[in-house]
Amino acid sequence: MAVMNELRIVFMGSPEFALTPLKMLLAEGYAICGVYTQPDRPAGRGRELCPPPVKALALERGLAVYQPQSLKKPEEQAVLSGLKPDVIVVAAYGLILPQAVLDIPAYGVLNIHPSLLPRYRGATPVAATLLGGDEWAGVSLMKLEAGLDTGPVYSRAAIPVRPEDTTPLLADKLAFIGGCLLLELLSRIPSLPQPELQDNAKATYFGMVTKDMGQVNWQTPAAEIERRVRAFFPWPGVFTSYNQKTLKILEARPQKLGLGLQPSQVRVYEGDRIMVGSASGELEIIRLQLEGKAACSAADFLRGQRHFDGVNLGV
Known part of the structure; x- marks a missing residue:
């Protein structure tokens, strides 16, 4: 375990994709002052409540877990603000963050998005990459803003798409790469570089899979x-x-x-x-x-x- 880093981080994520960057932050000794994840949902034939994968990991590591239905309510925003995060890290959280939340951390909200933005904004970029027959997949580390995946990008990394890649296999690779980009950027605080604005004219969007x-x-x-x-x-x-x-x-x-x-x-x-x-x-x-x-x-x-x-x- 690395020496505890004094930077206070709130982590927001829900599915398997978010596990790798959270584990990487913990391995580097960062202070995770709170983990936000989706509420437990009914799953399986028995429709029993099932926790998101991130919740299970957070509880296993003794981290405080928060599962609000929404972050639009002032009382929920007050709870988050009370954690005094220096930065918020988002990886497939699944809830819209209002401007009041984006304004809380001193160094902003960093989002790991598994596509080469502005290509494949939206909820399921990994599936979109495979459906599109793209030769390259990638990750963008962006500064989150109120628009849907429209924020400026700090860094990107690309890998070739393999014939055997499925959505889970490709997502695992991109989660690790995204975690590496995140650690590199966090190491530069407080001297963050200026992120690059996206070219909205080149933007594509892919929504939820049904x-x-x-x-x-x-x-x-x-x-x-x-x-x-x-x-x-x-x-x-x-x-x-x-x-x-x-x-x-x-x-x-x-x-x-x-x-x-x-x-x-x-x-x-x-x-x-x-x-x-x-x-x-x-x-x-x-x-x-x-x-x-x-x-x-x-x-x-x-x-x-x-x-x-x-x-x-x-x-």
Whole structure:
């Protein structure tokens, strides 16, 4: 453990993405005077209240946890102000911060945003990066302002997108890089550099992912469907229907075999491979899960589905 740093930090984050930068701050000995995270939410089939991942880590490390429904109320702002933070660090918190909150810390509110801003402002930039077929993913460390991801940027870092990257895998890499950018900037306080204004003319936006986005449209190219499989893993997943049951596609690969398949038409290829026609090329389904069954490989699935060849999915 590093020697305790006297800089007082309030950390705001909720999902897995926020765990890495919080752990990095703690490892460097920074004084975390409070952790703000989303309220517990119902989850799973039993709809039992489930704490955000950041809450579990904060309690494990003995940190004070705050879970307001909103930070717009003066009484909640007073609580935050009473913690006397020098800086607030945000990593996928999930609540809008009003100007009164942004004005509290002397060195501002720093936000780790997993995209190369101004590209992919909004709630789900990692999924957007995969959906867009981008060659590069990245992180921007920005000074938060009242607009949605519009604040000036202190630093950026980029990494290549790998063919195997899913949203969780890519987010883990970007969380670590974002943590490194954060530590470098914090080490420069009180002499922070001037952040660079974003070019709003180049801004793009991607909002919340919804469950219906996971339904396959076989009239789109196989390469696009495959990107959705990686972007929407694990939720909402990518799915179609077969024999009036939901069929989840867990892993896939676009192919150009020239099989002449119509969109949604299945071909059992080389005895144990599943190819499905699309608007352009074939989608090879490598792992899948039929409703009520366990996830399995294409070969294992075909052993239980003798009449799969030639069917049309999603009808």
